[in-house]
Amino acid sequence: MPITNDHILTLSCPDKPGIIHAVTGLIAQHDLNILDLQQFSDPSSQKFFMRVHFGHAESTSHLTESFSTLNKSLQCEKFNIRAVSRKPRVLIMVSKIGHCLNDLLFRVKTNQLGIDVPVIVSNHPEFKELAASYGVPFHHLPVTKDTKVEQESAILDLIKKNEVDLVVLARYMQVLSPKLCSEMSGRIINIHHSFLPSFKGAKPYHQAYERGVKIIGATAHFVTADLDEGPIIEQRVARVDHSMSAKELVDEGSNVESQVLAAAVKWWSEDRVLMNEAKTVVFN
Numbered sequence: 001m002p003i004t005n006d007h008i009l010t011l012s013c014p015d016k017p018g019i020i021h022a023v024t025g026l027i028a029q030h031d032l033n034i035l036d037l038q039q040f041s042d043p044s045s046q047k048f049f050m051r052v053h054f055g056h057a058e059s060t061s062h063l064t065e066s067f068s069t070l071n072k073s074l075q076c077e078k079f080n081i082r083a084v085s086r087k088p089r090v091l092i093m094v095s096k097i098g099h100c101l102n103d104l105l106f107r108v109k110t111n112q113l114g115i116d117v118p119v120i121v122s123n124h125p126e127f128k129e130l131a132a133s134y135g136v137p138f139h140h141l142p143v144t145k146d147t148k149v150e151q152e153s154a155i156l157d158l159i160k161k162n163e164v165d166l167v168v169l170a171r172y173m174q175v176l177s178p179k180l181c182s183e184m185s186g187r188i189i190n191i192h193h194s195f196l197p198s199f200k201g202a203k204p205y206h207q208a209y210e211r212g213v214k215i216i217g218a219t220a221h222f223v224t225a226d227l228d229e230g231p232i233i234e235q236r237v238a239r240v241d242h243s244m245s246a247k248e249l250v251d252e253g254s255n256v257e258s259q260v261l262a263a264a265v266k267w268w269s270e271d272r273v274l275m276n277e278a279k280t281v282v283f284n
Contacts, residue, residue, distance in 0.1 A: 005056035006035065006084040008271045009067075012281075013074040015041050015048040022074065026066055027054050038283040042276060047077075049274045049281045053084075078274065088165040088269045090115045091158065093172040094122045100170035100191055101127060103258035104265065105134045113262065115269050118162040121155055123174060143174060152180045159184070168265055169223065171257070178225040186275055188223035189233065189268060191261040193253060205253050209246040216240055216249055218257040220264030222275070231280045233264040233273055 013019065020039060027034055036053040060067070060081050071079040094101045101120070107113035120131045123143045131138035139158060143151040159167065169176075169190040181188065194204035194217065208216050217237035222230040238256050240249055263284075267273050272283040 005058060007054055007057065007060055007081055008084060009052040009054065009081050010050065010078060010271045010274060011071075011074065011076050011080070012047055012049045012078045012274050012276070013076040015046050019048050019050070019074060022070060023050065023052060026063075026070055027052070030057075030063060030066070032057060040281050040283075042281070045277055047276060049276065049283075051271060051274075051283045059083075080271070082271060087114050087116045089163055090117055090166045090168055090265065090269075091155075091162065091164045092117055092120050092168045092170050093155075094120065094127055094170045095173040096124050096126055097171040097173075098127050098130060099254045100258050100261050102130060103262055104168070104170060105130070105136065107262055109134060113266055113269065115166075115265065118164070119158055121158065123151075123172075148177065152177055156180065156183060166265075166268060168261070170261065175227060176223060181223055181225045184223075186222060189220055189261070189264055190223050190228075190230070191257050191264075192219045192221065192228055193257055194219065205249045206246050208240075209244075209249050212242065214240060216253050216256070218253065218260040220260045222280070231275060231278055233267065233280055233282060234260050236260050236263075 009023070024034060024037070032054050033056065034052060034054050037051070039048065039050040041048050067081065092101055092104060104113065105117065108115060108117055117136050119137050119139060120127070121139045121141055123141060125140045128138045128140065141151050141154055165187065167184055167188045169188065171191060171193070176188070194208070205216060215237045217235055219232055220234045221232045224230040236256050236259060238252050240252060267282055267284050274281045
């Protein structure tokens, strides 16, 4: 059967006995097949998380009433069903460093990443030609302390106009306002160019160089109003040594950043990332 008939159900709810039976039983009642199922019960938060890939149905309209009843009975905090054929729409933001942007666009073009990118936003004009080479509209929205409100209002307009599901900060070097973070809560992913919580702030690789570290890394996380404190989705590291210059650390770090951000966006786009208070559950 074609994948276009497949759907993914994700949910989180208070933990209790019988959740898996309730979900799988309902799917079976409608003569649907479970293709993949992952679940996690967190003893700390006492919450249950689940991702079910099921098929094959042209739509889930005939399941609406049954799933609505299930949602209420489980008291779900999150309950979502998405057709696998529907690609999430992602707005990418960037400043003057473009390796993550270029990596994401290449992965989309070569079908390594199942998203649509309807628009790119930058506070600098440098990557207009790169965006054009991939056929993606580019919006140069400069920002200063005095124009931040207007600039972010324009960004929110683009989000609504383009029906954006996720915003990705691909080395966008501006702090977002609490309003924008709130409006897009749980729907903004940032790549931080260090292995959080170490070496925050400007030039983390130079900080790492000065400290003579033996590993460097990158962190993809959800954005909150607290700078670089959002729930972590993915982290990776690379080994370095005493012979490497600060520039070589930056170059090696760029590779790690691209890999980490691409992984985080891919897992999010496949409904594998669920929020668990200040942490995440990632079914990868």
